[in-house]
Amino acid sequence: MALLELNNVTVSFPSPDGTMLTALEGMDLSVNKGELVAMVGPSGCGKSTALNVLAGQVVPVTGQVRLAGQTVEGVLPSVGYISQADTLLPWRTVLDNVALAMELRGVPKKERREAARALMAKMGLSGFENNYPRELSGGMKKRAAIARVLAVDPAILMMDEPFGPLDALTKEKLQDEILSLWESTGCTILYVTHDLTEAIALADRVVLVSQRPGRVVREYPIDLPRPRRVMDVKFLPRFVELEKAIWNDLQTELRRGEGEL
Ligand SMILES: Nc1ncnc2c1ncn2[C@@H]1O[C@H](COP(=O)(O)OP(=O)(O)OP(=O)(O)O)[C@@H](O)[C@H]1O
Numbered sequence: 001m002a003l004l005e006l007n008n009v010t011v012s013f014p015s016p017d018g019t020m021l022t023a024l025e026g027m028d029l030s031v032n033k034g035e036l037v038a039m040v041g042p043s044g045c046g047k048s049t050a051l052n053v054l055a056g057q058v059v060p061v062t063g064q065v066r067l068a069g070q071t072v073e074g075v076l077p078s079v080g081y082i083s084q085a086d087t088l089l090p091w092r093t094v095l096d097n098v099a100l101a102m103e104l105r106g107v108p109k110k111e112r113r114e115a116a117r118a119l120m121a122k123m124g125l126s127g128f129e130n131n132y133p134r135e136l137s138g139g140m141k142k143r144a145a146i147a148r149v150l151a152v153d154p155a156i157l158m159m160d161e162p163f164g165p166l167d168a169l170t171k172e173k174l175q176d177e178i179l180s181l182w183e184s185t186g187c188t189i190l191y192v193t194h195d196l197t198e199a200i201a202l203a204d205r206v207v208l209v210s211q212r213p214g215r216v217v218r219e220y221p222i223d224l225p226r227p228r229r230v231m232d233v234k235f236l237p238r239f240v241e242l243e244k245a246i247w248n249d250l251q252t253e254l255r256r257g258e259g260e261l
C-alpha cells in the first residue's frame with residue numbers, strides 16, 4: 001500500500017501582477033513504504049512545491065495528502081525534510097545545529113550531543129563541532145543539515161536537491177551513505193534532484209514531472225541490482241539505457257516549455 005500520496009493536487013500562488021500562478025495541477029504521486037523515489041523535472045516545474053505540500057508547508061487549492069491511506073492536513077509527524085533552502089541557525093554551533101531536531105524532541109543534552117558528534121563524524125565534519133555555520137563551506141553546511149535530520153531516525157525522509165552544491169567526490173560518498181542508511185533502516189525516501197545519475201543510481205523509481213503546471217508525466221522503474229553503490233552501477237549498460245530514456249523525455253519536456261512542441 002502507498003505510504004505517502006498526493007491525490008489530484010493543485011497549488012496556485014498569487015503573482016505580483018495580481019494573477020495566480022499554477023505551480024501544480026492535478027498531481028498524483030504515491031510512494032510505497034520502504035521505497036526510494038527520485039523526482040526529476042525542469043527548473044520551476046513544481047518539484048519543491050510538491051515536497052512542501054507533503055511536508056504540510058504549502059496548502060493545496062484542491063487535492064489531498066495521505067499518509068498510510070489517511071488524509072492529513074498540516075505537518076506529518078514521521079517526516080524528516082531537508083528543504084532546498086535549508087539553513088543552519090547562525091547563532092548556534094554546528095554541533096548544536098545537528099542536535100536541534102533531537103532537542104525539539106526532548107532528547108537529554110548529553111545523549112543528543114553524543115549522537116550529534118557521532119553523526120558529524122559519519123558526515124566528515126569532525127573537528128568542526130564548535131564552529132559556527134558561517135565558518136563552514138557550502139558543502140559542509142549541507143552535510144550538517146542532512147545530519148540534523150538523520151539524527152532523529154525519520155521513517156520518511158524527503159530531500160530537495162540534497163547534494164546539489166557538493167563536489168563530485170563528497171557527493172558520491174554521501175550518496176553511498178544514503179544508500180547504506182536506507183538499506184539498514186528500511187526508511188522511505190523521496191528526493192528531488194537535477195542529476196540523472198543520482199536519480200537512477202539511488203532510486204527504485206524515477207518520477208518525471210512536466211513543465212509547470214507540474215504533474216507526473218512518466219515513471220521509470222529502476223531495475224538495477226541491489227545492494228548498490230553508485231560506482232558499481234553507473235557504468236552498467238542498463239544504467240546507460242535508462243539514463244538515455246529519461247534524458248530524452250526530459251528534453252521533450254524542456255522543449256515543450258520553450259514552446260517548440
Ligand atoms: N511561496 C511561493 N510563492 C509564490 N510563488 C511560488 C512559491 N513557491 C514556488 N513558487 C512558484 O511556483 C513555481 C514552482 O516552484 P518550485 O520551487 O516548486 O519549482 P522547482 O521545480 O522546485 O524548481 P527548481 O528545480 O528550480 O528548484 C515557480 O514558478 C515558483 O516561482
Ligand SMILES: [Mg+2]
Nearest residue numbers: 047048084160
Ligand atoms: Mg526546487
